[in-house]
Amino acid sequence: MIIATAALWWVLLQLFGLVALPLAFSLFTHLPDRGYTLARPLGLLLSGYLLWMGGTLGFWENGISATLVVLALVGGVGWWLYAVRLKQGDISLRAWARDHAAYIVFVELLFGLALLGWTIFKAHNPDIETTGGEKWMEIAFVNATLRSERFPPQDPWLSGYGISYYYFGYVLMAMVTHLSGLPATTAYNLFVPALFALTLSGAFGLVYNLVAVRQREDGHGRSGQPRQWMGMFYGLVGAVFVGMMGNLEGFLEVLHSRGLLPASFWYWLDIKDINVAPLLEGGWIPTRFMWWWRASRVIHDCSLQGLATGNCNPPGGDWEVIDEFPFFSFLLGDVHPHVLALPFVLLGLGLILNAFIRAEVLAEEHGTSAKATTGLAQRLTRLVHEVFGGWLEFILVAVCLGGLGFLNTWDFPIYLAIMSVAIAAARAQRSTSWASEALIMGVGLGLLGVGLYGPFYIGFQSQASGFLPNLFNPTKVQQFLVFFGPFLFAIGSYLALISSQLGWHFHWGRLPSLLLAVLVAPVVAMLAMVVTAGISPSLRPYVDGILHEPYIHSLTGQPSISSLVFLALRFHLGNPLTWLLLSGLLIWIALIWPSHRPASHNSITASSSSDRFVLLLVGVGVLLPLVVEFVYLRDNFGIRMNTVFKFYYQAWILFAIAAAYGVWAVHAHFIHARTPTGSGKHGIPWQPVLCGLWGLVMICLVLAGLTYPVLSVPSRVALYEGEPYLDGMEWLSRVYPNDYAAIRWLQNNVHGEAVILETPGDRYAAYDYVGRVSALTGLATLLGWGNHEHQWRGSYEIPARREPDIEVLYDGLDTSRTIALLDQYHITYVYVGELERKRYHANGLAKFEQLMEAIYRQGDIVIYQRR
DSSP states (O other), X not given: OHHXXXXXXXXXXXXXXXXXXXXXXXXXXXXXXXXXXXXXXXXXXXXXXXXXXXXXXXXXXXXXHHHHHHHHHHHHHHHHHXXXXXXXXXXXXXXXXXXXXXXXXXXXXXXXXXXXXXXXXXXXXXXXXXXXXXXXXXXXXXXXXXXXXXXXXXXXXXXXXXXXXXXXXXXXXXXXXXXXXXXXXXXXXXXXXXXXXXXXXXXHHHHHHHHHHHHHHHTOSGGGOOOHHHHHHHHHHHHXXXXXXXXXXXXXXXXXXXXXXXXXXXXXXXXXXXXXXXXXXXXXXXXXXXGGGXXXXXXXXXXXXXXXXXXXXXXXXXXXXXXXXXXXXXXXXXXXXXXXXXXHHHHHHHHHHHHHHHHHHHHHHHOOBOOOOXXXXXXXXXXXXXXXXXXXXXXXXXXXXXXXXXXXXXXXXXXXXXXXXXHHHHHTTTBTTHHHHHHHHHHHHHHHHHHTTHHHHHTOOOSOOOEEEOOSOOOOHHHHHHHHHHHHHHHHHHXXXXXXXXXXXXXXXXXXXXXXXXXXXXXXXXXXXXXXXXXXTTTHHHHHHHHTOHHHHHHHSSOOHHHHHHHHHHHHHHSOXXXXXXXXXXXXXXXHGGGBOOGGGTOSBOOOHHHHHHHHXXXXXXHHHHHTTTEEEXXXXXXXXXXXXXXXXXXXXXXXXXXXXXXXXXXXXXXXXXXXXXXXXXXXXXXXXXXXXXXXXXXXXXXXXXXXXXXXXXXXXXXXXXXXXXXXXXXXXXXXXXXXXXXXXXXXXXXXXXXXXXXXXXXXXXXXXXXXXXXXXXOBOSOSOHHHHHHHHSOOHHHXXXXXXXXXXHHOOOHHHHHHHHHHXXXXXXXXXXXXXXXXXXXXXXXXXXXXXXXXXXXXXXXXXXX
16 A cells, blocks of 8 residues: 555656656756756646646636646646747757666656655654654645645634745645645655655756766767766765765764764764763664754754853753754655755756856857847846746746745745856856846846745745844854765865866965955954944844843953954854865865866866856855854844754755765766876876775765664664554544544545634644644644744734633633634634643533534534534
């Protein structure tokens, strides 16, 4: 049954991929694989966009019929564009498939095995539980989306309001669920396997294309065709780096368990749970409960208490920092927005790579031009055709990049910035006004990307409210290297290779200005932010809050703005290595870039579009963690926890892709280098030794990173005792059998949107068993997890007004007041179960027997309906 269900999901995902394949083939004209690995996410995103927009505007109702309509629309546009391309002389899809048969088979095997393998894994930890993640919230959103005829879906935990969160990923998953006919609680456990398979195949395709473009430009392979096997092997390396490898914390868990290193090392490393040497020597497999969780919390920030006392380990001594990476997300099994966005982030990178190569190809064919076009509209039209191929392609790119903002809002500005920088880098070869052109295209894409999703932004509320300086917690370099170490070694090796090919002939005269910009400017900006905060009405409370902290007195003596400035300087200059490492990488890239240009531009050596694109990825990847060394986004948590989480997650993706390509480039160099240096045409005498040492270190680092998935998967499965199954609600039948039966009845017998009254949460409610009926049915209730509502809306004002009304509804004896509240909140159903009977008085509950009709009665559960 598990395999059959996975097969059904595979068929549906194939449907979206096949429908979008002609469009992908016509859109990714400059990628060797023509977007084959990105067709599935492209089909999902475009179909989901049309379904959502049509449902928002009232063109159709959310459901199977509308999904089939939008699939037909996507397929129709794709075949039309494909026909246009054929008339322009493009290769046919059939001819391309014949030449790339091995590639297609490999991709389908990778995708199918990833989907099946992770489905089996999920069947061994299927429970949609309230603790240990966000599954309760996520199934609530999925069920609410499935019930909604129009968009936005009704907030299941705040009836009468639409979901105030980036919910596009749940629209996409609900769309596939509609077609499958599976219960939402079963389909939920197929979401992560689908995302896992889409992520691996997308990363595979990106790295394959980078390698194949380089090989094509170098003229490797028969008849000028790139050697597919090399690209496919390193595409697989890219898939492993992005979606299957862990950071080095898993390897350190093994060393810690065995007691192989001294206590001083663990104290210096300062990763929670392993910062003290074990009392007893253990085995090779860590046994601490949920030890694999710690890999997502490697960065250890001290609170003011911890800084003042010099001990960050006692309760209250630290601030939590989240630093997830994709495999941890897949292991945990949450389908939170940052995970839902993964395949579409890779789709965005594919679109950026295609536009970058197209722009560079045009530059090489037509040379440098200073031609100006009168009028902004004419100039924009020219740029759109030169960079993207036409207005339709431009709009499709805007839909895909703009969709990132609806999937996971943090991602849109990051990938819009990458697109803008890529356009600038490519246009600089052809136009003297490249900076303004990149700005025009970036602003245009940004405005269109927001405008196309306007209905979402109009109703969106957020807890984010500006930026704050990171005064006290520069990242410890040892923790940073534990998180990114293998990638940084590969990237450093690649940069060293490029530098050696250039003979280390850089424009050294630029070094002083680079040092000033990269090393000094961030510190100055952070300190300026502190001073500005002291006089800004919106930020002054933040500064006052710090100055009134008791522990600040022991750190500064006399708290003041100036003492905060000196304190921040002390901490950052006292622990500068991460900042210096990242700054050094950024300066290195900036020195390489002017000399690493196409041969037509008087560069010291010719380079590939792939090399320049990878340098852009590394540059942006470096900037993301560098930013959170000094500033973070202000939210309800008040610390840099979420900013590190979101920025490190994207940096992981960019570094992983760049590292996979870098490993190929260094490996290929050692294989193919033929530089005569006094020892014959086969290279320098010590080159084999250097190659062996480099390969040994790289393999060891990769194996250390793979320790985490190898050990964490069985450890995660061991937490679950029972037969494998996919229905994530099944556990309820054992723990809360009466609730299980009643909720199943509601799922089967109540259709459409309605409001149901159940025991609420409160301001602090999260990760507990409230909001259970609304979460598992999608019927909206007055209040669920109040903590989350506060986060989503940036305020608890609306939920707070409902708390006393719910008390009156359940406990009040005034029937007229009860009826008025039932009318006010449009309540159709009232749920009375074990939780309600424990919390409210029997006299209050009894009134529903007279006011409403009991439509379900079993055990201690009664469900009432308005007459």
